[in-house]
Amino acid sequence: MVVRNADKDRYEVFYGSDLAGFAEYTERGTETVFTHTEVDSAFGGKGLGSKLAAFAIRDTVDRGHRIRPECSFIRSYLERHPEYGAHVTGVSDE
Template sequence: MSTDAPDPRLANITVAHAPDRHRYELRDGDTVIGFTQYRTRSGSDSRRVFVHTEVDPAYGGLGLAGRLVEFALDDVAAAGDRIVPVCPYVAKYLRTHHNYDHLVDWPEARQ
């Protein structure tokens, strides 16, 4: 027997930009349960270089990393900035979500 009841771990999940920490955060109530960290590069175009993403393993398998990254990328797009995916998770997400293609500056391969 299967159930379509929502996972109770999702009840209080929010996503927000924490610019003072240079990251976007997943929160369960007041507790940070995940984040995607970035550096800002200014120049002719402002770029957010995404360097690391993580979600508490207790919340694994709920699609929260994708929800977090989508929120972050939508925010970058709304600001008119460029995206540089150094973080492997952000890069993987962008390879399957092509609506951001026009904003992505892929980093050169490290040698």
């Protein structure tokens, strides 16, 4: 299960009842800046990072926000999913 925890400015992925990882972000107006993503090594190999990224990106787009991927994990996910390109900002500037 993946949820947006707006109180902590992050998306969280759970494996059963255990918090397995998160993607931190900051919001600047209608831009969501992803700053850091991690999945605990105890949960590696289960595809949780991809589920986390997919949910976070879809939710950001659904909320009408643009995505700024400062986090290398989110940036990598977006490179593999060009269908979100119209919603991404800041990549070609760097």
